[in-house]
Amino acid sequence: MLVVKQPVGVAASMVARRIPPVLAAGCAVILKPAEQTPLVVAGAMIALAAEAGFPEGVVNLIYACKGDAIGRS
Secondary structure (H helix, E strand, C coil): CCCCCCCCCCEEECCHHHHHHHHHCCCCEEECCCCCCCHHHHHHHHHHHHHHCCCCCCEEECCCCCHHHHHHC
């Protein structure tokens, strides 16, 4: 069996528990928290990623008040 580990592109995820597998696959993450999620929680996750040493642009955050419109595009 031959295994080739290559990133396949940017993955969009709304659930924090899905971030580690995406990063393990070598992909970047775009996090768009639900409208009910406090912005402090999402911002703290990004701050922790930066503190952990992730390069800029690997873990990203989108703040949006109109989630349906963002999710469809």
